[in-house]
Amino acid sequence: MxxxxxxxxxxxxxxxxxxxNCHLGNDIKKRIEQFYENEKWPQAKEVLERIIQNYKIADESNQPxxxxxxxxxxxxxxxxxxxxxxxxxxxxxxxxxxxxxxxxxxxxxxxxxxxxxxxxxxxxxxxxxxxxxxxxxxxxxxxxGFGSENMSRIAMLRPSDGLKGVKDFVLKTAEEAGPNPCPPIVIGVGIGGTFDKAAYMAKKALLRPVDKKNETAFYADLEQQLLEEVNALGIGPQGFGGKTTALAVNIEWCPTHIAGLPVAVNINCHVTRHKTEVI
Amino acid sequence: MAISIKTPLTREMVKDLKAGDSCLISGVIYTARDAAHQRLCQLVEQSKPLPIDLKDSIIYFVGPTPAKPGQVIGSAGPTTSYRMDAYSPILIELGQTGMIGKGKRGTEVVDAMKKHKAVYFGAIGGCGALLSKCIKKSEVVAYDDLGAEAIRRLEVEDFPVIVIIDSSGNNLYETGREDYLKYNR
Structure with a gap:
């Protein structure tokens, strides 16, 4: 003991x-910089440039x-x-x-x-x-932050809705959120469990570094597919158009009831913050 | 090229601004978010005087972090604007011409903007550290008890915004995305 x-x-x-609050994680910074390099739409590129400037200022001046x-x-x-x-x-x-x-x-x-x-x-x-x-x-x-928290949603789908139902719900949530949650966003998805457990898993999914894939191959593929489909929506950084709508989709899943298919989508903004220490 | 705007923002100036225009605002703007808007509109309802002059004014939807010693203001980026949708039409009718925030607006706001000639600017959400550098002076002018939600009078210099919805109802969130998707097809 x-x-x-x-x-x-x-x-x-x-x-x-x-x-x-003052220092963005390296995984997110790296991802934003990769998207900045690949973004061709001028308006989107400009927004990403400002976002990069912003976290550099925060780092240097130790401010939120x-x-x-x-x-x-x-x-x-x-x-x-x-x-x-x-x-x-x-x-x-x-x-x-x-x-x-x-x-x-x-x-x-x-x-x-x-x-x-x-x-x-x-x-x-x-x-x-x-x-x-x-x-x-x-x-x-x-x-x-609550700009993105307010755009989060939960659905109790039917088992017959299956994979398509889950994907449609994630895409619909991202599309309806549009510019409100400060895109580019990080999307945490919880699939399975109970009503509350799905929401908890969605929040936990946001803690996983964006460069770390799901341990289950099927869900790692699904994360990649969803990321591509969300970015095909064209919402772009701040909703001004562009390919950079989401930086990552992270999924957590667990067993569920024979009658249910809970899906929770917890949205986070480009300022996806978490720090960990072990004592 | 960004358009320079010097406050006060008159209705004549508003008419020339088009969705998608990049602007740099200099002069005086006021901060207010949920709680301050609620109080302002309660005063309007009771026909009582307001603590700020709304004529040709710009309201920035923001609740900054506390200033550190030596700082004018803490981080100060925009908050999501739709939460002010119930209040903005009332203030626009009384003379407010500009709003700075981020995210979608309801039709009641856009209708009031078209009718009275007002403009909705977007500042980049999540860039509070960067935007704070354009704020040269900050003073609480009402509702100090609300803390971050108090009304502040800010003096800004070249504060970067983009016109999201103009006074004809054109919306960058719609056209920007459509244009990008056409370009990417």
């Missing part, structure tokens, strides 16, 4: 909140890439041989509180979806726990 103090979790979450510094989604993989000293949820929220204050990040959380009073410190975080073998804790902070 390894003991880990709550303080270390707070410090790690705080650091990851700031880093994720985007003003929507998101809701803090925090994923903890806790080794089953770990004993945490302190209240784990409170310690994560304290990390978010400190990170958003000290990092000059925007506080974008309201305490009640209907009375809409800002909590003033960006808490509570959306916290997800997973118990895994071992004596370590892996913490991922993924600040999620």
């Amino acid at each position: 390894r003991e880990i103090s709550a303080l270390i979790i707070t410090q790690t979450v705080k650091k990851l909140c700031i880093e994720a 890439i985007c003003q929507d510094t998101g809701m803090a989604c925090v994923f903890l993989k806790i080794g089953q041989d770990v004993h945490i000293i302190g209240d784990v949820k409170e310690t994560v929220n304290e990390g978010v509180r400190q990170g958003y204050e000290e990092g000059y990040l925007r506080k974008s959380v309201v305490r009640d979806p209907l009375d809409r009073v800002n909590t003033g410190d960006n808490t509570p975080a959306m916290i997800y726990f997973d118990i895994v073998p071992g004596d370590k804790i892996e913490i991922t902070v993924a600040p999620k």
